[in-house]
Amino acid sequence: MRPLIAGNWKMHGLTEDSAALARGIRHGLGDLSPEVLVCPPFTQIAAVAAILEGSGIAVGGQDCHARRLGPHTGEVSAAMLRDLGAAYVILGHSERRADQGETDALVAAKVEAAVAAGLIPIVCVGETAAERAAGEQEAVVGGQLAGSLGAEFAGVVAYEPIWAIGTGKVPTIADIASMHAFIRAELVRAQPEGAGIRILYGGSVKPGNAAEILTVAEVGGALVGGASLVAEDFLGIIRAC
Numbered sequence: 626m627r628p629l630i631a632g633n634w635k636m637h638g639l640t641e642d643s644a645a646l647a648r649g650i651r652h653g654l655g656d657l658s659p660e661v662l663v664c665p666p667f668t669q670i671a672a673v674a675a676i677l678e679g680s681g682i683a684v685g686g687q688d689c690h691a692r693r694l695g696p697h698t699g700e701v702s703a704a705m706l707r708d709l710g711a712a713y714v715i716l717g718h719s720e721r722r723a724d725q726g727e728t729d730a731l732v733a734a735k736v737e738a739a740v741a742a743g744l745i746p747i748v749c750v751g752e753t754a755a756e757r758a759a760g761e762q763e764a765v766v767g768g769q770l771a772g773s774l775g776a777e778f779a780g781v782v783a784y785e786p787i788w789a790i791g792t793g794k795v796p797t798i799a800d801i802a803s804m805h806a807f808i809r810a811e812l813v814r815a816q817p818e819g820a821g822i823r824i825l826y827g828g829s830v831k832p833g834n835a836a837e838i839l840t841v842a843e844v845g846g847a848l849v850g851g852a853s854l855v856a857e858d859f860l861g862i863i864r865a866c
C-alpha cells in the first residue's frame with residue numbers, strides 16, 4: 626500500500642491563502658507517488674477541491690456532525706463535506722477531544738455518519754505526556770480504539786501522541802514502532818479488516834524526520850499539522866517517502 630501523507634490545515638488561512646497553498650502543492654507534486662490528502666477549513670474545501678481537481682490529491686474535512694441532518698445550528702454534516710468534494714474526514718483529533726469534549730462514543734457515531742455519507746474516516750488516538758510518563762499509553766490508546774472505531778471499521782487510524790503535536794517533540798523510533806505494533810495487534814484482534822487498516826503517525830513530522838519515521842514497520846503514512854501549511858515543507862515530507 627502506498628503511504629498516505631495527509632495535511633491538517635486546522636483553523637489557518639483565508640480562502641486565498643489556502644488556494645495558494647493548494648496550487649503550490651499541486652505544482653510541486655510532479656510525479657511523486659504517495660497518496661496525498663489535504664484538509665482545509667470547512668469554508669475553503671470547495672475552493673481547494675476545485676484547484677486540486679484531476680491532480681490525484683484528495684481533499685478532506687477536519688470534523689463532521691454525528692447526525693445526517695437536523696436542528697444543529699452551526700454544524701456541518703458528512704454529506705455536506707462530500708457535496709463539497711471531500712473524500713476523507715479527520716475525526717476525534719485530540720484538539721477536538723480537548724476543546725469540544727469529544728468522547729470515544731461521539732467519535733464512533735461520527736465514524737458511522739462519515740461512512741454512511743461515503744467518506745473515509747481518519748480516527749485520531751494518542752496519549753498525553755502524563756499518561757506516557759505513567760506507562761499508560763497502551764491502555765489509553767487501546768481504550769480509544771475500542772471506543773471510537775465501531776464494529777467494522779474500514780477507515781484510517783492516526784496515532785498522534787498529544788505531547789508531540791505542534792511541540793517539535795517526537796517519540797523515539799523505537800517508541801513509534803512499539804505503539805504502531807500495538808495498534809496493529811489491537812486492530813487485528815478487534816476488526817474483521819484489521820490487518821489492512823492504514824495507521825498514520827502524527828506529531829511534529831517535518832521534512833527532516835519524515836524519512837526515518839515513514840520507514841518504521843506499520844507506519845502507513847503521516848498526518849501533518851504545522852509543516853502542511855508551507856508547500857515546500859509538505860512536499861519535503863512527500864519526497865521523503
Ligand code: PEP
Pocket residue numbers: 633785789790791792793827828829830848849850851852
Ligand atoms: C496534528 O495536529 O495532527 C499534528 C500532527 O500537528 P503537528 O504536525 O503540527 O505536530
